Amino acid sequence: MANSLISIQILPKTKDGEDVIPYVDEAIKVIQESGVKYEVHPLETTMEGELQQLFDVITKMNDRMIEIGSKNVISQVKILYQPSGITMDQLTGKYR
Template sequence: MSVVNVSLQVIPVVTEDRIYPVVDKVIEYIQNSGVKYEVGPMETTMEGELSVLLEIVSKAQEICVASGASRVLSVVKIDYKAEGVTMNEKVYKYRK
């Protein structure tokens, strides 16, 4: 399968002072997953095989609940082309 991009925004339903610590646990999981990723102010974008990235999305929900969230709202965006798509091809001209 080709390389795709998946962006994930998790919004754990916790008290306001717990939002960042819960999101940080999800980002730590993504960091340790071995996939290429970029953290943005509103979402984290990952690059890799679709099945691997969707597994990360699934695990992110579990991490939030295990961290005390009573509910998790997630926004997932998938950029898929049969020949593959990279983050770099979309943003290289904006990088310094």
């Protein structure tokens, strides 16, 4: 069972004030390619997995933003670390 949930909102500084949505789409693609369980929400994306694994995904997301032309990136992150195990369903399943 996963030991962490991390929600991230990534805010890339785009060239000449371009729309950020294509950048956010690329960030979500990095998450998809990582293989971790995730859910996209309107203002953030939540990932489920091992803490270090999720930190590695965040690093790749930030690196990707720079690769595609962002000058810098702000990543707003919320972390729930629970060594005994935690899943998104445990927290929100009753609402589905």
